[in-house]
Amino acid sequence: MRLDLRSKSFGTRPVLGALVLDVAAGERVALLGPSGIGKTTLARIVAGLDRDFEGVLEVPERLAMVFQEPTLLPWRTALLNVTLPTGADRETARRLMAEVGLAGREEAYPRQLSLGQQRRLGLARAFAAQPQILLMDEPFASLDATTAARMLDLTARLLDDSGAGLILVTHDPAEAARLGARPLMLSGSPAQLG
Ligand SMILES: Nc1ncnc2c1ncn2[C@@H]1O[C@H](COP(=O)(O)OP(=O)(O)OP(=O)(O)O)[C@@H](O)[C@H]1O
DSSP, X not given: OEEEEXXXXXXXXXXXXXXXXXXXXXXXXXXXXXXXXXXXXXXXHHHXXXXXXXXXXXXXXXXXXXXXXXXXXXXXXXXXXXXXXXXXXXXXXXXXXXXXXXTTOTTOOGGGSOHHHHHHHHHHHHHHTOXXXXXXXXXXXXXXXXXXXXXXXXXXXXXXXXOOEEEEEOSOHHHHHHTTOEEEEOOSSOEEEO
């Protein structure tokens, strides 16, 4: 994917200046930088969730996004939370649920799952979409250390198996290193990323 951003503002307030973000197929990059610098804004632009910017965006057909909040459908079972938004078949969904340690919980509703389990379900859903690029915005924040480490390991394995590229928004350079993601630092000045 490639984003040639000229500028991004919220109303009259400029948030991001000119930058180029270039991510080759299968490549993993991490967007790092201080709070408020615009990491989430940049990820939302790449995801197609924010089209109100000046610039040119080229993305592959299949993108998946994992947020800090799992954003599951509360009135659907865990299995349907994987199949419905992605179009994946039930077998694929079961296999991915098993890979993230949720075998046997297919018929559970999100509220019956712990936060860590909901996050893992969100991860299974993301990979069920067979993304060419996975976008993750602080996906390991507010998890206890053991759960976060487990999620990181799972993410690394699923990325290895699928060959998907990664754009990770994080505060933590160690997370980027664990996932083999090239660190890209957002700073206040015009940037060339990639
Ligand atoms: N919908 C919005 N409307 C107006 N301003 C916004 C909106 N979303 C973000 N901003 C502002 O844009 C700037 C960048 O926010 P963004 O969330 O992208 O930063 P971030 O680097 O991801 O921060 P953090 O690491 O704290 O999540 C901030 O000053 C924020 O207040």
